[in-house]
Each structure stands twice: as C-alpha cells, then as structure tokens.
Amino acid sequence: MELLVVGSIGLDYVETPFGKVENALGGAASYIALSASYFSKSVGVVAVIGDDFPKEHLKMLEDHNVDIDNIEVVIGGKTFRWGGRYHYDLNVRDTLYTDLNVFENFNPVIPEHYKKNSFVILGNILPSLQLKVLDQLEENNFVVCDTMNLWIETTLDDLKKVIKRTNVLIINDSEARLLSKEANLIKAARIIREMGPEYLIIKKGEHGALLFNNGSIFSAPAYPLESIFDPTGAGDTFLGGFTGYLHKTNDTSFENMKRAVIYGSAMASFCVEQFSTKGLENLDKLQIYDRFMEFKELSRFEDE
C-alpha cells in the first residue's frame, strides 16, 4: 500500500503572543506529510509551488522520505502564502491574508502508482479539487479527508459529494456543528455519518478528540501541554500521524483506529510546541512512543 497526500504547500507568516515567523514552511500538505513520515517509509505529495519556494524546505521533506517528485514547480509563479495572528487565547485566530498565487490554478494529477491500493489523504482544499482527485482513483483505496468552515458555508453540494466517498472524515467541533446544523456533538456525529463516512473524528482542540463508528464512540484525551507556541497545523499534523499509523499497520479496524487517534494526538502535541513545522522536524520514534504512552496513562484508572 502507498500513502499519498494532496494539499497546499505554502509560506506562512504567523504571529502569536510568544513571537512571530515569516516565510516559514506551511500549508496543510507540509504538516501532514512530515507527521506521516514518522510512520510510513515513503509519503507521496501532490501539490504546487512557485519557483520562489526555498530549496531547503524541499530538502528537509526529502530527508524525511517524502516523495517530492509530484510537487509541481511553476516557473515564474509565486508560492501560496498565508498569514495568521493568534490572540492571547490561542483558540482565536485572525487570518491576515490568503494569497493563493499558483494554488489558484492547481490541477491535482495523481500518478498511476497511487491510484490503487493507497491510503489517500485529502487535505483541506476546495471540495471540487478533492472530487477531481477522487475521480482519478481506482480500486481498493482508503480515503481520509479534512475540510473547513469556508467550504461548508460556500460549496456544500460539492463537499457532500466528497464526504459520501470518504472512509474517514476528520473535522473540528465547530465544523461538525455547522455541517450537521446540530449543536449536540453526539447527534451531530450521527447526522454526519449518515452522509456517508464509515468513520468520523471530531477534534476538540485542547480538549481531545472523539472517534465515531457504527454506534461506538472512543474519546481520546488531550495532552496537558504547558507551553504552546504556535497552534498552526495541529489539525493537519493529527491527520498525518493518524493516517500514517493506519498505513504502517495496514489495519483500519475500530480498535486500531483508537491507537491511530492517540498517535495523531501525540504528533499534534509536538507540532504546537514550536513555530511552523519545527516541532516535527527532529523527532525520533522513541519520543513519539513515549508520548503515546503518556496519553495512555492520562486516562488509565483502576476500578477500585
């Protein structure tokens, strides 16, 4: 089985109460691929950048066994750029700008060897582009998909077509409420699962995540971090760690998915400890396993 990520790669400006970074590596696909690379031997990426994109970022991805051959470089084009400012409450973020640049004409072309028997991660991009990817896929794929409020509000019809063809939908609590038009998350989950996805994960930011399947629910705790510097990309990192673990184990049962949720949460906890992708660049497998075990300990108790 192969693992493929389709999404944005960009250069971010991020300001938090603790500092700021400019021209930092960003984009959902960057976080997803880096996070998944700690589980999968090779992670393919389909994305687009301009020729202004710093070579060292590509090298860093390559050093993590990310297959960068299908990242299209548009000569004379400018890379996607995004700027965000976080408030003192890091759950509140203002988008300062979104310059699509070469991303505006992104036409994802899936290479032959990823069309079958693959885990495919659809990063948060326009649902019509996600559909273009799905239309190119052939048999025996496992599709994990992300989306955002903007697409729920503006292109719901396309999004519903994507969701119908998705194995796991991963969204946050506000997106779940918006998509289902239901405030209660348990009822919202039932409504969303009826739209098609076999599994649904609802992320609750610093309060953990819920995994839903036929009448079963798994509740993952949040890691009690004292120092969060930059929450950018935490959701994408979760997505990468979660799917990377499923790919590595080649097991999509509910029991294994519980472990995948914890690995995704562990990776996200490393991501937010530093700016941009820095928290994901120098990890080792033991550190990740140790944090996985800390998560386990967090919700373990004896029945007297």
Ligand code: AMP
């Ligand atoms: P998150 O914190 O999960 O919202 O992910 C933030 C990342 O998504 C940043 O690195 C941005 O570069 C990227 N991003 C922001 N807006 C968009 C967009 N409209 N399309 C694609 N990627 C985006």
